[in-house]
Amino acid sequence: MADLRVVVVGAGPAGVRAAATLAAAGLRPTIVDEGIKPGGRIYQQPPEGAERPAAELYGFDAAKATRLHAIVPALRMRIDYRPRTLVWNVFEGALDLLTAEGRMEQLGFDVLLLATGATDLALPFPGWTLPGVFSLGGAQIALKTQGCAIGRRVVFLGAGPLLPLVAWQYVKAGGEVAAVLDATPFVAKLRGAWRMASAPATLAKGVYYTGQLRRAGVPMHYDVRRPRVDGAGRVERIRFEAGGRTHEAACDAVGASFGLRSETQLADLAGCRFVYEPRARQWLPHREAGGRSSVKGVYLAGDGAGIAGADAAELAGERAALAVLEDLGYRFDVNRALDLDGRLARLDRFRRGLETAYPFPSHLVADLPDETLVCRCEGIDAATLRRTIRDKDAREVNRLKALSRSGMGRCQGRMCGLAAAELLAHARGADLASAGRLRGQPPIKPIPIVAEALE
Numbered sequence: 001m002a003d004l005r006v007v008v009v010g011a012g013p014a015g016v017r018a019a020a021t022l023a024a025a026g027l028r029p030t031i032v033d034e035g036i037k038p039g040g041r042i043y044q045q046p047p048e049g050a051e052r053p054a055a056e057l058y059g060f061d062a063a064k065a066t067r068l069h070a071i072v073p074a075l076r077m078r079i080d081y082r083p084r085t086l087v088w089n090v091f092e093g094a095l096d097l098l099t100a101e102g103r104m105e106q107l108g109f110d111v112l113l114l115a116t117g118a119t120d121l122a123l124p125f126p127g128w129t130l131p132g133v134f135s136l137g138g139a140q141i142a143l144k145t146q147g148c149a150i151g152r153r154v155v156f157l158g159a160g161p162l163l164p165l166v167a168w169q170y171v172k173a174g175g176e177v178a179a180v181l182d183a184t185p186f187v188a189k190l191r192g193a194w195r196m197a198s199a200p201a202t203l204a205k206g207v208y209y210t211g212q213l214r215r216a217g218v219p220m221h222y223d224v225r226r227p228r229v230d231g232a233g234r235v236e237r238i239r240f241e242a243g244g245r246t247h248e249a250a251c252d253a254v255g256a257s258f259g260l261r262s263e264t265q266l267a268d269l270a271g272c273r274f275v276y277e278p279r280a281r282q283w284l285p286h287r288e289a290g291g292r293s294s295v296k297g298v299y300l301a302g303d304g305a306g307i308a309g310a311d312a313a314e315l316a317g318e319r320a321a322l323a324v325l326e327d328l329g330y331r332f333d334v335n336r337a338l339d340l341d342g343r344l345a346r347l348d349r350f351r352r353g354l355e356t357a358y359p360f361p362s363h364l365v366a367d368l369p370d371e372t373l374v375c376r377c378e379g380i381d382a383a384t385l386r387r388t389i390r391d392k393d394a395r396e397v398n399r400l401k402a403l404s405r406s407g408m409g410r411c412q413g414r415m416c417g418l419a420a421a422e423l424l425a426h427a428r429g430a431d432l433a434s435a436g437r438l439r440g441q442p443p444i445k446p447i448p449i450v451a452e453a454l455e
């Protein structure tokens with residue numbers, strides 16, 4: 001057992017907690033993460049030389065962030081931590097890595113625990129490819145890691161809890177927020193609130209951010225439709241409809257995204273079975289008790305297997321590690337596993353409340369003008385996709401990709417795949433599940449040609 005190769009991908013809350021639990025049981029896991037330091041997205045750490053106090057960086061979550069950051073250094077003799085290392089493929093019991101030094105390497109595993117997290121869910125709208133438009137998460141990362149804003153006068157547009165949070169973080173940092181545009185109706189927040197009451201402290205934070213934005217005089221609009229960003233060569237303004245009127249806000253940057261999207265490509269390449277999850281409107285790797293996947297020896301934890309937030313990610317990381325220990329015949333704390341299952345179920349109730357509060361803004365897809373780019377890597381617009389669906393009878397996204405090249409570029413459909421599936425389902429008047437999911441292809445993220453040439 002001593003030379004058992006246990007590999008955790010991802011050093012966010014889920015991966016770090018999983019590795020710590022495995023190390024505490026006497027295993028020596030390897031954590032591979034493309035980030036420069038442990039923390040994942042929510043607790044992302046600035047690079048050397050750009051450090052700032054935790055309270056400034058993580059607000060209410062400073063204590064949790066500091067606790068998580070301390071784990072990997074404290075366990076450095078018991079964890080093989082490999083930062084700045086991308087896993088770009090899974091193949092027959094091994095991972096293909098692009099290392100911090102730019103080399104290609106293979107890392108074999110007996111147990112693989114995927115804790116790959118999520119990224120912003122991007123949806124196209126007119127002007128979304130103009131310089132000055134960022135994802136909401138990108139806007140937050142700029143602030144968190146570099147201490148800089150994406151513009152002098154920023155509009156935030158979206159549909160999810162990151163929207164008020166990032167806007168508030170900008171206001172708190174002294175940025176000018178010209179408007180917060182929520183593509184979902186205000187009444188949905190009231191509907192979701194009773195479920196979110198299962199985690200009152202988190203609900204209170206959301207109410208606080210919105211209250212602070214109002215107090216700072218930031219204009220906030222709900223049920224925002226037909227957003228359009230304009231400018232000569234870069235962002236100068238955004239137009240939108242809300243409350244039965246057309247509005248315009250001058251700005252030089254827009255942060256926009258419409259929820260989060262699980263990073264599932266490695267689970268796909270590992271052969272995991274996927275199921276359509278209607279609440280998330282995404283195909284996700286099937287998770288059995290304790291985070292076991294459908295493939296023996298492959299485990300799933302955190303947002304990479306379904307968006308549930310940072311607290312749930314930490315619990316799920318520990319829970320999946322306990323499942324690994326159980327399956328390997330190690331002693332593990334059954335009561336702790338049951339306790340984690342109960343806490344995860346309570347957080348799931350909160351998640352349902354959030355999903356009610358921020359329903360998917362289907363109107364953005366329905367109203368998408370024909371000339372808007374959907375796949376920016378390959379330059380494919382909505383008209384081309386609609387024409388391909390209609391004239392060539394494309395019924396699912398892989399077929400649509402083959403016929404139109406949408407999703408065939410550098411991002412491998414990570415940015416446009418869900419939008420293309422939504423567009424396909426809408427154009428056919430079919431449900432989203434029938435549009436299927438883009439199959440993962442290696443390399444799951446761009447790798448430099450020079451790295452391949454070195455091989």
Ligand SMILES: Cc1cc2nc3c(=O)[nH]c(=O)nc-3n(C[C@H](O)[C@H](O)[C@H](O)COP(=O)(O)OP(=O)(O)OC[C@H]3O[C@@H](n4cnc5c(N)ncnc54)[C@H](O)[C@@H]3O)c2cc1C
Pocket residue numbers: 009010011012013014015032033034035039040041042043085086087088115116117118119120136137138140141162165260263266301302303304308309310311313444
């Ligand atoms: C941009 C962004 C900002 C967010 N901000 C907040 C916030 O302010 N507050 C909040 O409550 N929630 C926030 N969230 C949600 C929150 O980050 C997650 O709920 C939480 O971090 C999930 O933890 P995790 O461990 O599952 O994944 P993550 O924290 O996302 O960690 C996943 C890790 O896996 C690594 N990884 C992924 N794929 C690979 C690969 N192929 N090779 C190597 N490494 C890989 C990533 O580098 C990352 O470090 C944010 C999400 C995003 C995407």
